Structures are given as structure tokens and as C-alpha cells.
Amino acid sequence: MTLGEFDLIARYFSRPCRRRDVLLGVGDDAALLEVPAGQALVAATDTLVEGRHFLPGAPARSVGHQALAVNLSDLAAMGAEPAWALLSLSLPEASETWLQEFADGLYSLAGMHGVDLVGGDTVRGPLVVTIEVLGFVEVGSALKRSGARPGDLVFVSGWPGESAAGLELLSSGAATFASDDPLVRRHLFATPRLELGRALRGRASAAMDVSDGLLGDLRKLCAASGGGAGIDLDALPVSSRLASRFPRARCESFVLDGGDDYELLFTIAPDEAPQLVSALGASVELARIGEIRGGRGVQCLRAGVEVVVDGGGFDHFA
């Protein structure tokens, strides 16, 4: 197989752009894009390294999905509309099967959210995937980490921890990549919460996505907002899929420390919360897990008594 770099880009990463705001896409030195008047550009980038962010041998379709999903999740956390993506792909060899599946995973998620791939770089090297997502949000309505105030309620969406549990099933050999176990599927194909991000604009006082674990990420949100938080361990959202497979303590640990479910963590004033909940209806589960306080750091409480929990967020160099 002697597929060259430029053939590779032409064959797998040059699907036609659908957005009218792409003035020039893949194939020149840079992409030319049109940002709507009155909107701020939103830019995020995230990198996945084989053996660190995904298991060696993980399905290429999942790697393509995850590489975009982790970035879309950042835009969801800002309440932004995603528009364009750039891909930097370092890979050891140009396997056509792998590339086809990787591209399918990437384009499939991109298509669901109206995102066009407009540029990138393909090099030979260790398997490392970096995507940059660009989008926009009305100036002033972006969600930031820094707006939480004492008295605000702390919510988290959906079922955090499932992805980490799926990863453990795979790592321990209890499941294979081909398994239809919902925890495994959640790990391989978690969905970013773009709809929820939109709904939080103008309502949430602070927001971020849970990527390094709920507890560690809440600490970051508190630090950015200059406050502290107390969370009730009994209020943690533990899905029945999780609860039926693992003891309670293990479930809590998945929920508090697991990353990459792409759930959103946010704070909201108590009088805004009912409106939000009714606006969202049944479209997304929301768990009220605690509240913002003065002081610093995050206290974990059980029946009102502080409990020390292990872990607290993934740090690549700790």
C-alpha cells in the first residue's frame, strides 16, 4: 500500500463542504471562513493520544468520533454553535481500512451537528489526533466557568461515569470493542451536549464540560468563579446501567472521577432553575448535586456530613 499523503487527504478528508460560510476549504494553505456579524468566534482544540485517551486497537470509527466529540463538547460548554473543524492526524501507516472508518466516524458526527471539515495536516508518526473546532456565539451570551455565585445550584447533565465504566470493562477484558454493552458504547461513542449548551445560554451562571472528572472539574469551576461548593454524594446521578453492575462506592468513584462522557456541569441561580428544567422537559436528565458557597474548594457531603473521597480529576502529568 503506497497511498501518499496528498492522495490520502484527497481520498478521505475532502468531502464537499455544505456550509455557505466556507469560502475555501481543504486543499489550499489555509481555509477561508465567514463569521456572522455580531458573533464572537469560539475556538477550542483537544488531542487524543493512542494508549492514553483511547485504547490501542480501539475501533477507528470511535477514534474519529471521539476526536471531534471532545472538541464539540468544549463548544457545548460555551453555549456555542459549532461550524468548522480542522484535523491534524499523525499516524504510523496509511491503512486504508483504518482511514475509511476513522473518516466515517468523524464525518458522521460532524454531519449531525452541521460541522464542515475545512483543513488539516496529515503526517507520519505515532497515532495522535488533534482537532480544532471553530464556531460562534453571540457576544455576551457565552457560558464561562467564572460566573458562579454563592447560592447558585450545581447541576450535572445525564449519566457521568458511564464512559469510565465502559473503559474499565474494555481494559479488564470483561468486554470487547464489538460488545453492544451500553457502557462500552457510551465509552466509544459518547455524545456532546450541544442542545443543552444552547439551552443554558442566558440562564446558567457558569458552565464547563466534564472531561477530567466531575469533582476535579467542579474544583476548576469554583476556582475560576472565586468560590467553593458543597455536593451531596447521595444526589449523584448513578445510572441504572452503572448501579446494576458495580457496588455503590465504585459507581460514585466513576461518577466523580470519570471523564469523557461529555456531560455538562453548570451552576444556575435558584429562581432560574425551574424555568430551565421545564424548558428542557424530558430531553435531558439533570441532577442537582449541590450548591455554590463562599470559601474555596469542594466539600463532599453525605447526609450533611463531610466525607473525604479519593481521586479528584485526571491530570496528565500528576
Add this chain to the structure above:
Amino acid sequence: MTLGEFDLIARYFSRPCRRRDVLLGVGDDAALLEVPAGQALVAATDTLVEGRHFLPGAPARSVGHQALAVNLSDLAAMGAEPAWALLSLSLPEASETWLQEFADGLYSLAGMHGVDLVGGDTVRGPLVVTIEVLGFVEVGSALKRSGARPGDLVFVSGWPGESAAGLELLSSGAATFASDDPLVRRHLFATPRLELGRALRGRASAAMDVSDGLLGDLRKLCAASGGGAGIDLDALPVSSRLASRFPRARCESFVLDGGDDYELLFTIAPDEAPQLVSALGASVELARIGEIRGGRGVQCLRAGVEVVVDGGGFDHFA
């Protein structure tokens, strides 16, 4: 040394932004940026892999410089104004000395061109550096690869091939990273041609930067423009630094196949060329190396006779 990921970002990659159009920089889920009205957003990304794009043990300052320079060169090739950068850094360990020097190289070049680092991601993995650069250009005045027409003259800026020669000196052990040999310095710290890119707006019919070798890149420009080209090997710009060290044939090979000098290759109508040359004055050397023709591909000529040359551009997977 137990510097964590977030300490690392805080310590090395959180220098204050200077641009007023940065509404939110490093530290949230994404950056918020303000694109000037009437301007198109320009976006490019390039990846450097240790052992492939830079030598193992290369000075961190040079790696930081190169990672940004290769991206700024893409913006220069579009005639764009660079504004913001995002950094994805995968590195095996958090060496403080390495990080300090890498950051210095990156911020130093960024500062020279008014670019702010507004976001990124730092992960543990093989040494792979991806930067995305964002900038803008007036809609309609961007330089593309596709505008060359038969009869247009083909120019290249400066002294291509010096970086490749510097790399050879390092690879062969004829020089060390600490050498003040100008060819080695050129390899480690080549300068993107942003000023020239600006001057080409509205004048050049097509442009691209020379990153995979002059000959291979000219083929790409011709393919994008739907034409061919003939170049005169005797007109190739061979610097005296190169000519004094290598035989003529080797010099030509460096010039035709070497990459990463960040020179610009462009085409221009014959009646526009004198104006450009006089506008640029002595600020940059320009060599007229050939012209665009009908047909396809690039013919290399010596004294008007076609010559077959080896090589023809770097392809990561060929």
C-alpha cells in the same frame, strides 16, 4: 518533578494576551475572539513530530519557533494577518527547562507578529506539537493556489534550500545544534514571510508557501490552477552560503526538494511584476524562475532543454 498538567499550562502557556480582540483566552473550555467586520477568518494547522519534522534532541526553543512558524507561513501564503494561536502539545514528560525554552521560542515569534496564544491542550504522549493559527484577510483579496494563468511569471522568495542544507549538516554530524552556521540557524529558526504575503495581496495571481519542496509545491499550484509550468534551473536562487559549501547539483537539489524555509512561491502577470519588485525594494530577494503554461505538470529546463530531475517534494506516506 511533579508539575501537573494545569500547573504546566498556568506556568508556561498563560502569558497575558495583548490583543483587544481576545474576549477570553487560555483557561476556559474555549477561547472567545472577535473577527473584524468584513474580514474572512483564515485558519490553518500544522503538526511537527519529533524525529520527522525536527531532529531528536533539537533545541526546545527551535521546536517552539518552528511549530508556530510553519503555521504563520500558511497565513503568509494567503496574504492574511495572523491574530491568534492554539497549541496542542503532547510530550513525554514535563521537563521544566524544555517547557520554558519551548514557550520562549513560541512566544518570541508570536510577539514579533502580534499573535496571542489563546488556548490549547497539553497531554502526555510522544513529542508531537500541533498549532492552529487563526487570522483574517479582506474577503476577496486572499491569495489562493488556483489563480495562475498561462503567461504568468513564477517567482520564489529568498533562499530556499538553506533549511534542508542546515538539516543535512546536523544529521551528518558536520554541525551541532549550538553551531552559529547560518544554514543551521536557518533550519532552526526560519522566518515566515508575512510582509511579503501582505505585499502580494491584489498582485499575485496565485501563491503558496514552500513547505514540501519547491518543485513538488509548484506542481500542486499548477494542479490547483489547471495549468503547467516551465522553470529554468539556471535561474534557481542558490545562496552564496549554499554555493560555497555544496556542489551545484546538490545545491539545486536542496532548492528544488528542500522544505521549511517558509519561502513563498507565487505567480504574477508579467505587467504586474515590475510594480511589485519596486514596491518591495530590497526588503526581500525575489527570483523569477519560470512561467505558467498550458498543459500539466512542471518542466525543468536548462538552456531551454528539458532536464529530468530526481525527487520532487516531500510526501509523508510515499
